[in-house]
Amino acid sequence: MAQVSDLGIDLGTSNVLIYQKGKGIVLRQPAVVAIERTSKKVLAVGTEAYRMIGRTPGNVLALRPLRQGVVSDFELTNTMLRHFMSMVIGKRFFGRPRVVLSVPSGVNEAEKSSLISILFDAGAKRTQLLDRPIAAAMGVGMDFQKPYGCMVVDMGAGVTDIAVLASGQVIEAASVCYGGDYFDDAIIRYLRKKHNLLIGERSAEEVKITLGTAVPPLSSLTDEVTGRDLLSGLPKTITVSSMEIYEAVKDAVADLIESIQGVIERTPPQLASDIFEDGIVLTGGAASLAGLPEAIYNELHIPCGVADDPQTSVVLGCGRALDNLNAYKSVLSDSRRLR
Numbered sequence: 001m002a003q004v005s006d007l008g009i010d011l012g013t014s015n016v017l018i019y020q021k022g023k024g025i026v027l028r029q030p031a032v033v034a035i036e037r038t039s040k041k042v043l044a045v046g047t048e049a050y051r052m053i054g055r056t057p058g059n060v061l062a063l064r065p066l067r068q069g070v071v072s073d074f075e076l077t078n079t080m081l082r083h084f085m086s087m088v089i090g091k092r093f094f095g096r097p098r099v100v101l102s103v104p105s106g107v108n109e110a111e112k113s114s115l116i117s118i119l120f121d122a123g124a125k126r127t128q129l130l131d132r133p134i135a136a137a138m139g140v141g142m143d144f145q146k147p148y149g150c151m152v153v154d155m156g157a158g159v160t161d162i163a164v165l166a167s168g169q170v171i172e173a174a175s176v177c178y179g180g181d182y183f184d185d186a187i188i189r190y191l192r193k194k195h196n197l198l199i200g201e202r203s204a205e206e207v208k209i210t211l212g213t214a215v216p217p218l219s220s221l222t223d224e225v226t227g228r229d230l231l232s233g234l235p236k237t238i239t240v241s242s243m244e245i246y247e248a249v250k251d252a253v254a255d256l257i258e259s260i261q262g263v264i265e266r267t268p269p270q271l272a273s274d275i276f277e278d279g280i281v282l283t284g285g286a287a288s289l290a291g292l293p294e295a296i297y298n299e300l301h302i303p304c305g306v307a308d309d310p311q312t313s314v315v316l317g318c319g320r321a322l323d324n325l326n327a328y329k330s331v332l333s334d335s336r337r338l339r
Contacts, residue, residue, distance in 0.1 A: 006098040007088065007124075008318025009081075010135070011115070013066045013158030014180065015285065016046075016080070017312065018088050019319035025312060026088050033076045034062045042076075045083040054200035068177055069104040069132075069159035070111050074118065081122040089123075096125035100318045100332065102135040104159045106175030112333070128321075129333040131170060132156075133163030135317030136283040138328070140307045144168065149271030150278060153260060154314060155286035157181045160256065162263045164271060168330055172267045178256040180286035183208055183249045190248035191225065195238055199227035208289070211242040214253045215291035215298070253292070257299045264300070279303030283313035 008019035011031070018027040029046035036043060037059045044052065052062040065076035089097065099119055103112060112129055119127045136154040137144045144150055144165035154161045157180040163173040184204040191197045199207075203225060210223050221242045229236040260280070264272055280302055282292065288311075293304035307313045321328045 006100075006322050007085070008100045008102075008315055008322050009119075010102050010315035010318060011066065011077075011081070012156050012285075012314075013064060013069055014156070015311070016084055017315035018084060019315045019322070020088055021319070021322050024319070025315060027084055028311075029084060031064055031066060031080065032062055033065055033080050034060055035076070037061050042079055045080055053202050067158055069156065069175070070107060071114050071118065074114065078118050078121050081118060085123055096123050098126045098128070098322075099124040100128050100130055100321045102132045102314045102318055103129050104156075104175045105131045105133055105161050105163060105170060105173045106159070126334075128325075130318060130321055130328075130331060131161075131163075132159075132314055133161045133170065133173060134165065134331050135314045135321070136161075136307075137163075137165055137281075138317035138320045139313035139315070140281055140283060140317075142281065149267065149274035151264070151275045151280045153280055153282050153284075153287070155179050155256075155282060155284035155310075157286065160259070160284070160286070162260055164263060164267045164275065166271050166274075171271060172263050174259055174263050176256070176259045178252060178259060179284070180205070180208075182255075183212065183252050183286065183289065186252045187212075187245060187248045190244070191227070191238075191240070192230065194244070195240075196230040197225070197227040197236060197238060198230055199225060203227060207240065207245060208249070211240065211245040212249060213242055213246045213290040214249065214295035216246055217242040217291075249289070253289075253295055254299075257296055260296065261300055264302075276302055279305060282306045283310045285311040 006021045010017040016029050016031050020026045030050035032049040034044040034049035034052045049062050065073045071077045116127045132154050133152050137152045142150050145168040147167045149166045151164050160176050160179045164171045187204045222239050224237050225240050226237040287306050296304040
């Protein structure tokens with residue numbers, strides 16, 4: 001039997017990604033657990049559980065164990081991580097892995113300790129925490145250790161981390177709730193108000209992906225959306241346009257841009273001028289909203305771009321930390337200091 005490899009984990013509100021040292025990204029699964037309502041028995045985890053969202057009978061619940069980047073259900077998070085780690089490690093290895101785990105920059109010490117306890121229970125021998133914006137910057141190859149300002153906006157489902165980095169540390173940062181779920185909720189509210197149609201979170205996410213845009217579309221695309229008619233109580237299918245979805249999310253986009261502006265305004269002037277010159281890098285799954293870099297540039301007049309594969313930036317940063325622990329020890333929090 002071989003010695004188990006160390007792991008880098010991006011534990012997100014909507015997805016979990018795992019990097020295995022020597023292999024790269026080996027797991028990408030929805031952060032969802034399906035349980036039986038009364039007995040609390042776990043029925044499915046990950047992709048299988050995600051397929052049950054909005055489609056389960058009354059006795060089955062499909063739940064996200066994390067909300068806005070923090071643990072909302074300790075036991076389910078433990079179950080989910082055990083399942084995913086066993087999928088990666090399997091039974092052909094012995095020992096317990098060292099884990100580098102990304103955490104939102106706004107997480108407090110109690111929430112960090114909770115995450116560490118869960119990982120130890122799930123099988124980690126040692127856990128080191130890495131701020132998500134630093135992990136994202138590492139994942140896209142930013143050289144944040146130089147005395148030069150750079151800015152990363154990591155957009156997850158529940159939390160968006162906005163950070164200015166320089167000299168190997170976070171200079172200014174904010175964690176806000178303006179992520180993918182925030183855009184989905186805006187779409188749900190819009191369709192409910194304008195069309196008397198109630199849709200679920202999966203449908204909202206799907207229409208965001210197909211029609212969502214942060215700027216007025218040059219040509220309006222359309223798609224069908226099915227939900228429950230709030231007047232008749234019956235299923236109903238309507239046709240919606242990309243212009244409508246823009247109207248639905250534009251205020252949410254404005255909230256995000258205002259938060260980015262706030263971080264820049266609190267940044268030392270010299271570092272802020274670096275950002276105006278070199279721009280902002282967007283990472284995270286929610287950064288894929290069409291037109292988002294353009295919307296940010298239109299308001300702030302700062303160049304903005306999206307990482308090549310924004311959803312993997314954070315877990316790749318965790319992997320880079322695993323591969324170079326000594327080089328990045330200054331940005332890693334050791335579990336032994338937090339317990």
